[in-house]
Amino acid sequence: MNFPLKLCEERDPKGLYKLAREGKIKGFTGIDDPYEPPIDCEVIMEPIEGKCPTPAEMATKMLFYLEQRGFLGPPRKN
Structure with a gap:
């Protein structure tokens, strides 16, 4: 942040x-x-054009980041 x-x-x-x-x-x-x-951030949440993103916008950004890197996906079968 x-x-x-x-x-x-x-x-x-x-x-x-x-x-x-x-x-x-x-x-x-x-x-x-x-x-x-932090020295090397993976995700940065900051104002965009002087406007603070909403919590929903920040959550969407984080979910996209996690999905793109394979951290989220369908549940595994046991």
């Missing part, structure tokens, strides 16, 4: 970013602990 911190805070249903900013949670990525992007 590669989304702006502001967007993460806006979409935080549990209020964890607010608690981290108040100092009630320590070592919170993006607040008092640095965000370190």
